[in-house]
Amino acid sequence: MPLVPSYIKKLKSYKPGKSIAEAKREFESKSFIKLASNENPYGPSPKSIQAIKQARHKIHRYPDATGFELRNSLALKYNLNVNNVILGSGSEGIMSTIMRTFLLKDDELISASNSFIGFKVLANASGCKTHWVPMKSNRYDLKEISNNINDYTKIIYIANPDNPMGTYITRAEFDKFYKSVPARVLIILDEAYFEYAKDFKRYPNSMNYRYDNVITLRTFSKAYGLAGIRVGYGFAHDSLIGNLLKVKAPFEPSLLGQIAANAALKDQLFLEKSIKMNARGIQYLENEFTKIGINFISSSTNFITTIWPTERIASQINQSLLKKGFIVRQLTAFGSPNYIRISIGLEEENYKFIKTIKEVL
Numbered sequence: 001m002p003l004v005p006s007y008i009k010k011l012k013s014y015k016p017g018k019s020i021a022e023a024k025r026e027f028e029s030k031s032f033i034k035l036a037s038n039e040n041p042y043g044p045s046p047k048s049i050q051a052i053k054q055a056r057h058k059i060h061r062y063p064d065a066t067g068f069e070l071r072n073s074l075a076l077k078y079n080l081n082v083n084n085v086i087l088g089s090g091s092e093g094i095m096s097t098i099m100r101t102f103l104l105k106d107d108e109l110i111s112a113s114n115s116f117i118g119f120k121v122l123a124n125a126s127g128c129k130t131h132w133v134p135m136k137s138n139r140y141d142l143k144e145i146s147n148n149i150n151d152y153t154k155i156i157y158i159a160n161p162d163n164p165m166g167t168y169i170t171r172a173e174f175d176k177f178y179k180s181v182p183a184r185v186l187i188i189l190d191e192a193y194f195e196y197a198k199d200f201k202r203y204p205n206s207m208n209y210r211y212d213n214v215i216t217l218r219t220f221s222k223a224y225g226l227a228g229i230r231v232g233y234g235f236a237h238d239s240l241i242g243n244l245l246k247v248k249a250p251f252e253p254s255l256l257g258q259i260a261a262n263a264a265l266k267d268q269l270f271l272e273k274s275i276k277m278n279a280r281g282i283q284y285l286e287n288e289f290t291k292i293g294i295n296f297i298s299s300s301t302n303f304i305t306t307i308w309p310t311e312r313i314a315s316q317i318n319q320s321l322l323k324k325g326f327i328v329r330q331l332t333a334f335g336s337p338n339y340i341r342i343s344i345g346l347e348e349e350n351y352k353f354i355k356t357i358k359e360v361l
């Protein structure tokens with residue numbers, strides 16, 4: 001079809017982790033435990049649910065296009081000005097706005113291969129040239145990313161911590177890397193898993209060093225338990241945010257999204273419980289994997305990525321787990337087909353998972 005640009009024709013559509021409904025259709029009405037999409041197994045905060053209940057009669061109205069209340073809450077929490085905050089339909093919504101705002105046809109993007117697919121899909125759909133730098137020992141190779149910078153580079157994307165590896169770049173590594181990046185290049189620091197990583201000693205909380213060419217992206221989809229309602233946020237220099245606001249779809253995030261996220265921000269107890277239970281789950285699974293002899297990458301997130309000898313073995317494990325009612329994520333679409341990513345579940349789900357993987361092996 002002449003209508004479709006060649007770079008769109010070449011794209012493969014984003015394949016998310018299998019949903020429970022999909023698995024049920026495939027395996028005929030069994031019950032499933034989904035550990036495939038790095039969601040919060042403890043659900044949303046009760047405060048978010050309450051806020052949604054109260055607001056449900058208002059959904060015939062458009063949301064506040066400026067997202068003022070939520071932006072203001074975020075600005076207060078992080079000691080910023082409202083003009084430094086942007087909202088979007090998930091952090092991916094903001095990534096999309098960034099690309100539509102800044103990219104010209106000859107611009108180029110750099111990131112790691114085997115990193116977050118959501119960014120890869122958007123970058124490839126932009127029609128701009130992309131450089132995917134292989135990871136080194138399952139971590140971003142910042143030196144090689146620097147080596148790929150040229151006169152056309154416009155955007156560098158770093159997921160910190162990374163999905164699907166679960167690893168993070170340290171403050172010292174980022175500081176060194178930052179010095180190699182020209183001021184005209186925008187660095188996207190995607191901190192979707194910030195809440196899980198923030199207490200690691202060497203983790204660089206990007207809020208402690210605001211640079212004019214860095215945008216921090218965060219989300220309510222992970223520790224805050226609101227993946228389904230699609231709210232992400234970003235922090236950057238006000239001129240950068242001002243330009244993004246001109247391009248952003250006017251009414252994202254939705255009315256209920258803004259209200260639920262604002263309520264979630266006020267439920268520190270729920271957030272802390274989610275983080276604590278996740279850390280416990282990580283420790284339990286990592287201990288058990290070590291005992292069983294499963295090779296894994298130590299995680300600073302809400303998932304653990306395991307490494308298997310071959311793609312075929314990973315595929316067999318994945319299928320056997322599915323038959324036994326567990327949805328996990330083989331990382332074929334991420335370019336690592338012998339890797340399987342397992343999201344941390346409820347305590348009883350984690351116990352059951354270990355029992356099941358032992359049977360499968």
Ligand SMILES: Cc1ncc(COP(=O)(O)O)c(C=O)c1O
Pocket residue numbers: 037038089090091092093116118159161162163190192218219220221227230231232
């Ligand atoms: C690194 C990373 N960034 C962004 C996202 C998407 O976040 P959102 O739901 O806010 O679009 C994910 C989700 O898995 C992720 O892993």
